[in-house]
Amino acid sequence: MTTPRETDRIDVLAPIDVAFGRLLARIGGASLNDGAACELIARTGALLSFERGLGNSCLDIASVTRLPALDGSSDVAAPSVAEWREILMASGVVGNGVSPTPLVMEGTRLYLRRFYAAEERLAHEITGRMHETGDHAEEPDAATVALFRRLFPVSEGVTDWQAVAAGAALRRRLLFITGGPGTGKTTVAARILALLLHRRPTLRIALAAPTGRAAARLAEAITSAATSMEISPELRGLLPTKGTTLHRLLGYAPWNDRFRYGPDNRLAEDVVIIDEASMVDVLMMDAFFGAVSPFARIIVLGDPDQLVSVETGFVLGDISRAADTVGVDHGPELAAWFAALSGAPLPASPAATPLRDSVVQLRRSYRFEKQLGIGALALAVQRQDADSALAILADETLSDVGTVDAAVTPTQLLAPLLQHVEAYLLAQDPAAALGALADFRVLCALREGDTGVSGLNALVERWLQSRGLPVKGWYDHRPVLITANDPSTGLFNGDVGVTLTANGRTEVHFASGNGVRAFAPARLPAHVTAWAMTVHKAQGSEFGHVMLVLPDVDSRILTRELLYTGITRAKQTVTIAGSSEILRTAIGRNVTRSSGLLGQLV
Numbered sequence: 031m032t033t034p035r036e037t038d039r040i041d042v043l044a045p046i047d048v049a050f051g052r053l054l055a056r057i058g059g060a061s062l063n064d065g066a067a068c069e070l071i072a073r074t075g076a077l078l079s080f081e082r083g084l085g086n087s088c089l090d091i092a093s094v095t096r097l098p099a100l101d102g103s104s105d106v107a108a109p110s111v112a113e114w115r116e117i118l119m120a121s122g123v124v125g126n127g128v129s130p131t132p133l134v135m136e137g138t139r140l141y142l143r144r145f146y147a148a149e150e151r152l153a154h155e156i157t158g159r160m161h162e163t164g165d166h167a168e169e170p171d172a173a174t175v176a177l178f179r180r181l182f183p184v185s186e187g188v189t190d191w192q193a194v195a196a197g198a199a200l201r202r203r204l205l206f207i208t209g210g211p212g213t214g215k216t217t218v219a220a221r222i223l224a225l226l227l228h229r230r231p232t233l234r235i236a237l238a239a240p241t242g243r244a245a246a247r248l249a250e251a252i253t254s255a256a257t258s259m260e261i262s263p264e265l266r267g268l269l270p271t272k273g274t275t276l277h278r279l280l281g282y283a284p285w286n287d288r289f290r291y292g293p294d295n296r297l298a299e300d301v302v303i304i305d306e307a308s309m310v311d312v313l314m315m316d317a318f319f320g321a322v323s324p325f326a327r328i329i330v331l332g333d334p335d336q337l338v339s340v341e342t343g344f345v346l347g348d349i350s351r352a353a354d355t356v357g358v359d360h361g362p363e364l365a366a367w368f369a370a371l372s373g374a375p376l377p378a379s380p381a382a383t384p385l386r387d388s389v390v391q392l393r394r395s396y397r398f399e400k401q402l403g404i405g406a407l408a409l410a411v412q413r414q415d416a417d418s419a420l421a422i423l424a425d426e427t428l429s430d431v432g433t434v435d436a437a438v439t440p441t442q443l444l445a446p447l448l449q450h451v452e453a454y455l456l457a458q459d460p461a462a463a464l465g466a467l468a469d470f471r472v473l474c475a476l477r478e479g480d481t482g483v484s485g486l487n488a489l490v491e492r493w494l495q496s497r498g499l500p501v502k503g504w505y506d507h508r509p510v511l512i513t514a515n516d517p518s519t520g521l522f523n524g525d526v527g528v529t530l531t532a533n534g535r536t537e538v539h540f541a542s543g544n545g546v547r548a549f550a551p552a553r554l555p556a557h558v559t560a561w562a563m564t565v566h567k568a569q570g571s572e573f574g575h576v577m578l579v580l581p582d583v584d585s586r587i588l589t590r591e592l593l594y595t596g597i598t599r600a601k602q603t604v605t606i607a608g609s610s611e612i613l614r615t616a617i618g619r620n621v622t623r624s625s626g627l628l629g630q631l632v
Contacts, residue, residue: 042080043076043077043098043099043100044080044083047076047077047079047083048076050075050076050078051071051074051077052072052100054072054074054075054121054123054133055068057123058071058121062117067117067120067121070097070114070117071117071121071123072100073098073106074089074091074140075133076098077089077094077097077098078133085311085339085341085343085344085623086342086623086624086625087141087145087148087149087623087624087625088136088139088145088624088625088626089139090138090139091108091115091138092111093624095108111138115135115138118133118135118140119135124140127146134146136626137626139626141626145313145342145343146626148316149626149627149630151316152312152316152319152627153631155316155319155320156349156631157630159319159328160202160204160384160388161384162202162203162324163201170367170370171229174200174371175371177225177228177261178193178196178225178371179372181196181224181225181259181260181261182196182372184373184374189374189376191209191390191391192218193368193371193372193374194360194368194376195207195218195222195390195392196218196221196222196225197364197368197371197372198360198364198390199222199225199226199329200222200226200367200371201364201367201387202327203325203327203328204327204330205328205389205390206349206350206388207219207329207330207331208331208334208346208350209391209395210333210392210408210412210598211333211395211397211572211598211599212395212398213392213395213396214392214394214396215331215332215333216251216305216331217251218392219248219251219252219303219329219331220255220259221259223235223252223269223270224256224261224266224269226327227265227268227269230300231265233300233301234299235270235299235300236270236274236279236297236299236301236303237249237252237270237273237274237305238273238275238279238302238304239273239304239305240276240306240310240314240339241275241309241515241522242275242515242517242522242524242525243522243525243570244306244570245273245275245305245522246273247305247570248273248303249271249272249273252269252271253269276304276310276314276318279318280292280317280318289321291321292317292321293321296324297326299323299326300323300325300326301327301329302322302326302328302329303330303331304328304329304331304332305332306332306570307330307331307345307346308333308336308337308338308344308346309337309340309569310339310346311340311341311342312343312625312627313341314341315345334346334347334350334351335412335590335591337566337595337621338591338623342623343625343627344623344625348627349389349627349631350389351628352627352628352631352632353385353386353388356381356382356385357381357382359377359378359382360376360377360378360379360382360386361378361380361383361386361387362378362379363387365377397601402428402430403422403430404430404431404597404598404600404604406418406422406428407419407423407431407597407604408597410422411590411594412590414590414617416617416618423606423613429603430604431603431605431606432446432603432605433605433606433607433608434577434605434606434607443489443607446577447472447490447577450466450469450470450575453466453469454466454469454507458532460546461545463530463539464527464528464539464540464541467526467528468574469574470574470575470576471563471568471571471573472490472561472562472576472577473562473563473564473568473576473599474486474562474579475581475585475588476581476585476587481579486561486562486579487559490561490562491559491561504529504531504536505529506531506536507528507529509526509559509560510526510527510528510560511525511557511558511559511560511563512524512527512554512555512557513557513558515555516554516555519549519553519554519555520547521540521549524567524568524571526540527540529551536550536551537549537550537551538550538551538554562579565592565595565596565599568595568596569595572599572600572601573600573601574603575603575604576596576603576604577605577606578593578596578604578605578606578608579607579608580606580607580616581608581612582608582609583612584612586619588615588619589616589619589620589621590616590619593613593616
């Protein structure tokens with residue numbers, strides 16, 4: 031599948047891209063003995079390296095019209111695909127995946143060998159597991175049916191997609207549960223675990239996520255959901271209460287960049303749930319699937335419309351798109367199984383594939399049922415309908431959405447937040463301060479600049495100074511964002527704490543499942559001041575009021591996914607600071623990543 035390139039971007043190659051291209055040319059030059067061909071290989075290698083830096087697992091040469099300039103040369107027109115392939119394959123540095131070459135060509139897609147191998151293994155693992163069912167019985171047992179119907183009462187005339195996801199999870203060994211914020215992904219995961227543990231109490235279960243903060247939130251969400259389920263105390267006590275990062279689950283060793291668990295040493299867990307899967311890159315997903323027992327049940331949770339991994343690939347997006355290409359109805363076997371479990375019908379099609387039955391989309395957002403503006407705005411951005419998005423923001427009857435012109439003075443930009451900042455400054459109890467801080471958050475698209483994190487942090491601190499408050503060092507009420515994982519303290523990248531000084535003692539307080547934990551500033555891992563934070567750092571979090579600040583000039587980082595993620599961090603109110611032109615441009619720009627995974631799944 032060829033994705034049109036937004037631009038050839040030939041003026042932004044990094045030195046490492048050029049060096050990689052030149053290295054490939056030196057390696058392949060001996061076999062070609064052709065200066066023009068060597069130059070083509072150098073430019074191709076540089077472009078491939080650049081694309082990998084953008085998160086693409088491959089370079090589709092059919093989408094390239096011009097090749098980048100190297101070392102002061104000019105850009106040149108790309109050769110025909112046939113001629114290009116012929117030169118590359120004759121160089122000795124490009125192969126078909128069988129021979130040990132540094133690059134691999136498949137069709138018109140050119141890969142670094144590591145990413146080609148990862149995609150191949152991952153596609154094999156996923157397609158193999160999609161054809162496996164977790165329960166070979168024709169009908170579920172009576173006790174499972176009774177518990178299922180207690181957990182998922184039938185709603186007449188409406189398909190309960192949470193119930194469908196639970197039914198599919200009992201039936202299949204691999205399930206992707208997708209949906210936006212507030213659709214109940216972790217809620218249904220808790221109910222699935224209750225059903226599985228009801229049938230087999232000795233199950234070994236792991237809860238995992240790409241970051242420590244996301245793993246902790248997953249465990250907290252499972253525990254919270256368990257309290258409202260109509261299950262016995264004994265069954266509730268079997269549910270897992272702790273999460274872990276994918277790196278820790280697989281036993282990552284940074285000194286040799288290897289994992290303890292893999293195809294030759296599989297994990298012992300019977301069930302593994304991954305949350306925030308949109309942030310998992312292709313190499314990590316490959317390592318994960320290669321480490322999980324072939325007999326284990328894998329349940330993957332995520333929102334394919336959110337920001338993708340900062341690393342290479344977009345596995346969840348590829349899988350979701352692949353499922354969409356084979357229709358919307360599930361297969362008759364899953365429909366019959368679901369009817370036996372729930373007593374409710376499920377639309378089915380004989381043409382449905384195992385892939386379709388392995389992906390269930392949750393479609394009802396419980397979070398935004400009372401926040402009509404946020405829900406409508408998120409949907410408009412999701413659908414790339416800029417006209418509707420701008421109309422929603424301008425609708426004065428919608429009190430939960432609004433805009434601020436980014437061209438106004440700093441004081442005017444800060445004005446909508448001052449009531450929240452003042453309420454936060456008045457909170458002296460750690461729990462109250464954390465709650466007040468979570469009531470509002472300034473989210474930025476960029477780190478630097480006047481409208482970036484650095485500029486907004488400085489803006490708030492200047493306002494504090496104007497009030498006669500200190501803003502140096504560990505000043506009272508300084509909000510802190512952790513930027514590195516630290517298992518020794520249990521603090522993880524993305525955790526936010528508040529600094530409070532009382533009786534001459536300064537401590538930084540963080541929320542935990544059991545209340546609040548306090549640390550001396552010296553004990554904290556890497557951290558920054560957090561009056562504002564990037565949308566990327568906020569992914570997976572929720573705040574009462576969000577101000578999403580966009581830059582005043584266009585940037586490639588401004589995408590539909592970034593806007594959607596920022597908007598959906600808000601539970602009550604979202605204010606977008608930015609021009610309508612920038613907003614319209616961002617809504618129209620998708621994150622597109624070149625990959626061959628989708629084609630291998632359909």
